[in-house]
Amino acid sequence: MDNVQIAEMFSQMAKILEFKGENPFKIRAYVNAARSIKGLDEELALLYTSGNMGSIPGVGETLQKKIVEMLETGAFEAYERTTGEIPPGIIEIMEVPGIGPKMARLFYEKLGIISIDQLSKAAREHRIRRLPRMGEKQEDRILRSLIRLQQNRDHGRHPIALAMEIAREIKQELASNPHIESVFIVGSLRRKMDTVGGIDLIAFSNEPQKAIISFTGLDNVIEILQTSTTKASLIYKGDIKVELRIVDKECCGSMLQYFTGSREHNIHLRKLALSRGYILNEYGFTDVSSGRQTLCTKEKEVYDFLGLQYFPPELREDRGEIEASLTGKLPQLITKEDIKGDLHIHSNWSDGVNSIEELVQAAIQRGYEYIAITDHSPSTGIANGLSERRLLEHIEEIEHLQEIYDDIRIFSGTECDVRTDGKLDYSNDILERLDIVIAAVHSGLEQDRAKMTRRIIAALENEHVDILAHPTGRKFGRRPAYDLDMDRIMTVAKEKGKALEINSSPWRLDLDDINARKAKEHGVMIAISTDTHTIEHFDNISFGIDVARRSWIEPDDVLNAMNLKEICACLGVPKE
DNA sequence: GCCGTTTTCGGCCCGACTGTTTTCAGTCG
Secondary structure: OOHHHHHHHHHHHHHHHHHOOOOHHHHHHHHHHHHHHHOOOOOHHHHHHOOOHHHOOOOOHHHHHHHHHHHHHOOOHHHHHHHHOOOOHHHHHHOOOOOOHHHHHHHHHHHOOOOHHHHHHHHHOOOOOOOOOOOHHHHHHHHHHHHHHHHHOOOOOEEHHHHHHHHHHHHHHHHOOOOOOEEEEEHHHHOOOOEEOEEEEEEEOOOHHHHHHHHHOOOOEEEEEEEOOOEEEEEEOOOEEEEEEEEOHHHHHHHHHHHHOOHHHHHHHHHHHHHOOEEEOOOEEEEOOOOOEEEOOOHHHHHHHOOOOOOOHHHOOOOOHHHHHHOOOOOOOOOHHHOOEEEEEOOOOOOOOOOHHHHHHHHHHOOOOEEEEEEEOOOOHHHOOOOHHHHHHHHHHHHHHHHHOOOOEEEEEEEEEEOOOOOEOOOHHHHOOOOEEEEEOOOOOOOOHHHHHHHHHHHHOOOOOOEEOOOOOOEOOOEOOOOOOHHHHHHHHHHHOOEEEEEOOOOOOEOOHHHHHHHHHHOOOEEEEOOEOOHHHHHHHHHHHHHHHHOOOOHHHEHHHOOHHHHHHHHOOOOO
16 A cells, blocks of 8 residues: 555544544544655655654554554554444545535434435435535535536646646736735645646735625636635636635735645644744734734744744645754755756657757757757657667767857757667667667556566666656656656666656656655756757746755756756766 | 653644524534
């Protein structure tokens, strides 16, 4: 079992216990443990074998034993026993948004409902509204929730690129409204998560009601979910949920901080505040003894108050940043200005749109010191992969352009297929003639963990390979990452001096933040590349940088943050 | 069930919103 599955078991256990009316603090312990496990960088199975399970916050002796049980048997006895005591469909009912353990219990006790179908039927027959503390609106809400659930299975999250574009569009429209002074993007989008569940905005306005009306009246609104005097949420084009809050200027620092999250980061801050005698909420700090309130108009003041350094939003995940800040050890995160070149680019020689010359000119415009043209190898037939003969012509073309453009270094390269047996798609004689070799898996994706790990390690062991592209192969909405022994791959990468890629394509973002952080901890170099197929893709670099920043990556960890002299030395190629 | 810079017992993060009530329970973030 992996971490997500184990966390899910604990979450479910909490709901079941609540359904049964058990001790609320015991329930919270399960909730806390689940949350803590979800945020872990390391696999529980590894922590178990290395004897480090005691280090997980919120997981004490009892829950550790249950984790071991799950790792060994796929379940734990207490879970089996407790779920056995309630009808099986109850768990599914509690998964419906808006229905928690208490309602599920009410429906069960009063109407004998033990399945989603029965719930749906009861709602349509207006039996729900007659229950205590229920009514017409509750019944309606449940029905809509059930319908939405049916429609939206697996379509809950949106890639950051799409969400960011919509957020900026809305922000711009709202900012031009006379009733609205400023608009800020908050939530997971501000923290630059690779996918987001929705868009959260906050704004200042001296006419909140009018601001809300102009928000709900935007052109591309599909459905208004809820409105109040200071808040509204709606479904926008692209089926994305957008939420806007109007907040007071005098506490806007606290509001920005609070609504940016993450939830885990905020919980940690509140506990820290409490240990120092203050209650922290979205308005500011309250002194527990005197009741005196301190409002924060700037976000930085919240952190100053607690004696912490300012956290870039990308770090706010409670993955050790607060501890690091207390000891003054926050990383100096990589920025766009640190990037000196792009090492994964396709031209119209394979499946790209632009000529090599157009790409070179675009790179010069972006101020890059170097680029690598890395067209596909023959196995990727669908992408017009280069035969050995065409690859040699490709190298000649690059040498020719290099003579014309002397203000940028053009590396000749390849994105070379790793075949199912781990062999590369070109002979070593050919690879030797290239400045840079990226190894990549494009086929045989259904291989199991052991085979795929062996295959990739074999590629990394080839002396000519410099970088492993999109290491886990995931594509949002298309396919999950393949199962890999990342620790082994990173150990080999470190040993052999190979870099791992953060592929900046918004559909890949691979490595993700968890794996990239792991790579850094292994001391493996990272290449932040765009996998450009058309000139516009150069701009995707910002998404790759977002992932790197969420992974605590600093300029020294990044291959293409090296200047020309350094990277030539690293690749073992001449500077000119 | 977890946890400790007042604690191995007695606490456990905070607030908004909704819909139902007429002071609050449940859910969510």
